[in-house]
Amino acid sequence: xxxxxxxxxxxxxxxxxxxxxxxxxxxxxxxxxxxxxxxxxxxxxxxxxxxxxxxxxxxxxxxxxxxxxxxxxxxxxxxxxxxxxxxxxxxxxxxxxxxxxxxxxxxxxxxxxxxxxxxxxxxxxxxxxxxxxxxxxxxxxxxxxxxxxxxxxxxxxxxxxxxxxxxxxxxxxxxxxxxxxxxxxxxxxxxxxxxxxxxxxxxxxxxxxxxxxxxxxxxxxxxxxxxxxxxxxxxxxxxxxxxxxxxxxxxxxxxxxxxxxxxxxxxxxxxxxxxxxxxxxxxxxxxxxxxxxxxxxxxxxxxxxxxxxxxxxxxxxxxxxxxxxxxxxxxxxxxxxxxxxxxxxxxxxxxxxxxxxxxxxxxxxxxxxxxxxxxxxxxxxxxxxxxxxxxxxxxxxxxxxxxxxxxxxxxxxxxxxxxxxxxxxxxxxxxxxxxxxxxxxxxxxxxxxxxxxxxxxxxxxxxxxxxxxxxxxxxxxxxxxxxxxxxxxxxxxxxxxxxx
Numbered sequence: 001x002x003x004x005x006x007x008x009x010x011x012x013x014x015x016x017x018x019x020x021x022x023x024x025x026x027x028x029x030x031x032x033x034x035x036x037x038x039x040x041x042x043x044x045x046x047x048x049x050x051x052x053x054x055x056x057x058x059x060x061x062x063x064x065x066x067x068x069x070x071x072x073x074x075x076x077x078x079x080x081x082x083x084x085x086x087x088x089x090x091x092x093x094x095x096x097x098x099x100x101x102x103x104x105x106x107x108x109x110x111x112x113x114x115x116x117x118x119x120x121x122x123x124x125x126x127x128x129x130x131x132x133x134x135x136x137x138x139x140x141x142x143x144x145x146x147x148x149x150x151x152x153x154x155x156x157x158x159x160x161x162x163x164x165x166x167x168x169x170x171x172x173x174x175x176x177x178x179x180x181x182x183x184x185x186x187x188x189x190x191x192x193x194x195x196x197x198x199x200x201x202x203x204x205x206x207x208x209x210x211x212x213x214x215x216x217x218x219x220x221x222x223x224x225x226x227x228x229x230x231x232x233x234x235x236x237x238x239x240x241x242x243x244x245x246x247x248x249x250x251x252x253x254x255x256x257x258x259x260x261x262x263x264x265x266x267x268x269x270x271x272x273x274x275x276x277x278x279x280x281x282x283x284x285x286x287x288x289x290x291x292x293x294x295x296x297x298x299x300x301x302x303x304x305x306x307x308x309x310x311x312x313x314x315x316x317x318x319x320x321x322x323x324x325x326x327x328x329x330x331x332x333x334x335x336x337x338x339x340x341x342x343x344x345x346x347x348x349x350x351x352x353x354x355x356x357x358x359x360x361x362x363x364x365x366x367x368x369x370x371x372x373x374x375x376x377x378x379x380x381x382x383x384x385x386x387x388x389x390x391x392x393x394x395x396x397x398x399x400x401x402x403x404x405x406x407x408x409x410x411x412x413x414x415x416x417x418x419x420x421x422x423x424x425x426x427x428x429x430x431x432x433x434x435x436x437x438x439x440x441x442x443x444x445x446x447x448x449x450x451x452x453x454x455x456x457x458x459x460x461x462x463x464x465x466x467x468x469x470x471x472x473x474x475x476x477x478x479x480x481x482x483x484x485x486x487x488x489x490x491x492x493x494x495x496x497x498x499x500x
Contacts, residue, residue, distance in 0.1 A: 067103035080121030156201030236277035
C-alpha cells in the first residue's frame with residue numbers, strides 16, 4: 001500500500017513539473033490557455049497592406065498572412081469567430097470585412113456613414129447621410145428610416161438593435177429586430193450625455209449630468225437611477241455586468257456601482273481626473289486615461305485598487321490588456337508589453353505602432369486537412385438538368401404507404417404525377433437559408449419562412465462525406481431575382497451560383 005501511495009505521488013509530481021515547463025512563457029503575467037482556442041494576435045497595417053497573424057505571445061512566428069492587401073484602417077469593429085470575419089472601418093470611413101479564412105478584404109459603401117458599430121462581426125450598423133439606419137452584411141443590406149436624429153446604435157448579441165434618437169430636449173430608445181421594419185418597443189428618456197451597453201447586452205447605462213440611468217434593452221421595463229458625485233465623464237461596465245465604473249468631475253477617483261444593490265458602493269482613488277475608461281475583455285484590469293499626459297492608470301478589478309501606471313499613447317486599439325494579462329502600450333514607433341507584477345517591459349515589437357493590433361482566441365488558423373477548403377461545385381449533367389426535385393421530397397414519396405383503393409368511385413382513379421421542377425437556365429442562382437445535419441431541423445427552419453404562401457424546399461446532399469440538408473429557394477435565372485427573394489423572406493440568407 002505504501003509503495004502505491006509513493007508511486008502515485010511521484011506521478012503527480014512529474015506531471016506538475018511538466019505542466020509548469022509547458023506553461024512557462026517569458027514575461028507572461030498570467031497563464032496562457034493550454035487547451036481550447038488558440039491565442040491569436042492580428043496585425044493590420046494602418047496605412048494598408050498585407051495583414052499578418054501570429055500565435056501569441058510568439059510575435060516573431062508568422063502563422064498566417066492575407067492573400068489580398070487590406071485598405072488603410074481606422075479601427076477594428078468586431079470579430080465573427082464562426083465565419084472568421086473581422087469587421088473594420090477604413091480610414092475613408094468605409095466599413096468592411098477581412099476574411100481570415102480566404103485572406104481577402106472587402107470594403108463596402110462609399111456613402112458617408114455615422115454611428116458605425118458591430119457586435120458580432122457579421123452585421124455592421126450605421127446611419128447614412130439621409131438619417132436612415134443601415135445594416136450591412138456579406139449577404140445583403142437592410143435599411144430603415146426613422147423620425148428624429150439618431151445619435152447612437154446598440155446592436156445586441158441576440159440580433160436586436162436599440163437606437164438612441166434625440167427629439168428636442170428628450171430622447172427616445174427604439175427596439176428593432178432587423179431585417180423586420182416594425183418597432184418592437186420604445187421608451188422616452190432624458191437626453192443623455194453618454195451611453196454604453198454591457199458586453200452581454202442585458203443593460204444599457206446612460207449618463208445624464210450627474211445621474212447614471214439603467215434600462216433593460218430587451219424589455220424596456222422602466223428606468224433605475226443612481227446619483228454620482230458630479231457630472232459623469234466616462235462609464236465602463238465589467239464583462240459580466242455586475243459592476244459599473246464611473247468617472248466624474250467631482251474628484252480624482254472612480255465610483256463603483258453594484259448592479260444588484262443599485263448604489264455606489266465602492267470607489268478607487270486615482271492620481272487625477274479621467275477622460276476615458278477601457279475595460280479588459282476578460283475582466284482583470286480597467287485602463288483609465290488621465291486628462292493630461294501620455295499614460296494609463298491600471299485598476300485591478302478583483303480588488304478595486306490602483307496597481308500601476310504605464311506610459312502609452314491612446315489609440316482605438318491600444319493600450320490593451322493582452323490574453324496573458326500584459327499591458328500592450330504604444331511608445332513612439334514601438335509596441336511595448338508591460339508586466340505589472342514586475343513593473344517592467346518584458347517584450348517589444350519594433351515598429352509595431354505602424355499596425356492596428358487585435359487580440360483574440362480562435363482555432364480558425366490551425367493547420368487544416370487538404371481539401372477541406374475546396375469550393376463546392378454542383379454538376380447537373382443531362383439527368384440533373386431534367387429533374388432537380390428535392391431529394392427529401394422523393395424520399396418522402398418513396399416512404400409514403402400506398403393509398404387504399406377507392407371502392408365507391410364509378411371509374412378507377414388515375415394517378416396524377418408530380419410536376420417536375422423546370423430545368424434551370426445556364427445561369428442559375430439559389431437562395432440558401434441554412435445547411436444543417438438534421439432533416440427535422442431543416443423542416444423547422446423551412447416552416448418558419450414564407451413568401452406569398454411559398455415555403456423553401458429542402459435538398460439533401462453530401463459534403464466531405466457528411467449528409468447535410470439545405471433549406472433553399474430557387475433556382476432563379478438572375479442573381480437579382482434571387483436577392484429579391486432573399487430580402488423578401490426577412491431572414492438571414494446567402495446567394496450562390498448553381499443548383500445543389
